[in-house]
Amino acid sequence: MKGISIKDIAKQAGVSPTTVSFVLNGKAKEKRISEQVSKKIQKIAARLKYKPNQLARGLRTGKTKTIGLIVEDIANNFFASLAKVVEDEADKYGYKVLYGSTEDNTEKAKGLLEVLKYRQVDGYIITPTKNLDKEIELLQSASKPLVLMDRYFPHINSSYVVLNNYKGAYDATTHLIAQGYKKIAIVTIASEQTQMKDRLDGFVAALKEHKIPFNKSLVKRLAFDLDRESFNTEIKKFLTTVKDLDAVFFATNYLGIAGIESIRSLGWEIGKEIGLVGFDDHDLFRLHSPSITCVSQPIASIGKNIVEVLMNELNHPGSPSRQVVLAPELVVRASSSRT
Amino acid sequence: MKGISIKDIAKQAGVSPTTVSFVLNGKAKEKRISEQVSKKIQKIAARLKYKPNQLARGLRTGKTKTIGLIVEDIANNFFASLAKVVEDEADKYGYKVLYGSTEDNTEKAKGLLEVLKYRQVDGYIITPTKNLDKEIELLQSASKPLVLMDRYFPHINSSYVVLNNYKGAYDATTHLIAQGYKKIAIVTIASEQTQMKDRLDGFVAALKEHKIPFNKSLVKRLAFDLDRESFNTEIKKFLTTVKDLDAVFFATNYLGIAGIESIRSLGWEIGKEIGLVGFDDHDLFRLHSPSITCVSQPIASIGKNIVEVLMNELNHPGSPSRQVVLAPELVVRASSSRT
DNA sequence: GGCCTGTAGTAAAACGTTTTAGCATGTTTC
């Protein structure tokens, strides 16, 4: 059960392992191996179903054809769907994916990076946590190909693929205003990271632009690591505190879900008594009664872009980093309509 | 940026690489390395933050400390949640996870196994597809540690961790009967694999046991690879064909979701006009109006068991295979109540 | 015949470990 090695092929073909390696790596021409020998080796390799040992190859070349994917939470629908796209796309280039979830915990993220590093992954796709900038810079100064996703560090010149979160929130809020809601709040995560900051900024900008008075009391920022129970408690407390509130924008998918739950347990009628827009699409949003308006991310496109950008870094080291910002789509449903 | 190797430590400590290896692998005692030298090496290794090169180690030992996880669809909530548990548990043993989705396509599954094989994973966690039995046996005859999950092959003596699907379906159906529903159908996937077969069997057994007449027209088996649109069309066609139908059991989570959608587009009132039970829990089921009764799988326990069984195979090769069958929990909600 | 050029290939080192076999040296033992 040892597996076929280059030596076995060499022996059968009556040539040296070197020759086999050259042929199998497509360097037959370049290395002046004759057609005859070339063909023979190809044939034997095919017959024996030879697959190069990736460990040995990796040891020698330093390339493992593996990429590390660090997400916030693989159990979250958004990240899981994205992981699948990434896996499929990476496969097209012959890469496998090692993954891990940070739970938005910087220590866990560092641990993951550590493991991926000594597993010698060739490139990194990272959903960074708050204080991961130093580690990112470390990877960069080691010229490791990497792409940030979902969020990025403005002060670091790295490749990234993100949503236009500002536009997402701006559109959502503008839509609520257009629907006639007057006092609109946002429930978000207490985070200074770009994705959350942009969503908040987009929300505020939309209010300002439409001359809707804005003040701090319209913003609720919750800790990321609360459990569902606590999310609900906090959200209910907040919603009942704001006077004359008639609409709310939930800035992440899980907040949206918690929000729906909270509002229902308050007995308010979604849409009529309180307008609601969520983030990321979800079966629940589509099928809820009433259905939930949301800012939808183009997951397939995000995944493709991520892998494309990463492959560019892998294949053209030193080429300038690329930033991709994709447009969200506002999926209008019943939760943002009074009728 | 080369990374610290055992040689660097050896040089600094003024000993041979061999000694360093012995010490760092905890064989100092056994190999009679003095306390002094041992300590010194440990210290230097810590100072240099030495991490063994897993490729080199793997090449030499044949162990990569990596396991392959093959699921049906990582974007499916059930598999994603499970993947997360598996990743966390495996990490406790120092293993990383390479994953892939089969889409229930045997060719894709074979491809994944192929890749995992020549990546030299130490063990496999496999959600098998229909005709994967030959490959499983091949892995077995190569003494590869493996655990099947979600489903298994009755004619193969392998380890597996599955739900008691029979009981899940039986309980769901019995519950519907107890709630007073008289004509109950099942919508399932056209699959002869154990998980689907057991669910169907459990359904039929419950009907028989309660003297409810059963016939083939109460069973709808859909092709796995339909798109959402087609699922809906087929389900609607089926539900409207069965005379006097008053309850339906959807045998997978995505069928349940499609079922809800279909029933609603038919304008039927869930619970009152038609009882409904789904499989696997989901935010949608919890928050739908009315909320959806479902057979819930103990995901954390499944994941832990999978990794535990696999670790047993890894650490005690040749030990008898283990079969774990876990009990589902029927989560009773509004969709199965007429009131 | 000596020199160059081109052709077709190979030997050996290297990647970073682990592991087998063994080498000094000192200490008992009879």
Next chain:
DNA sequence: GAAACATGCTAAAACGTTTTACTACAGGCC
């Protein structure tokens, strides 16, 4: 005072590749 044993360590091979630097030979040219 030699054999036996214990102690503390190391040299070198091996895992399966890739890659650099070569060799061996043939033919052409002066």
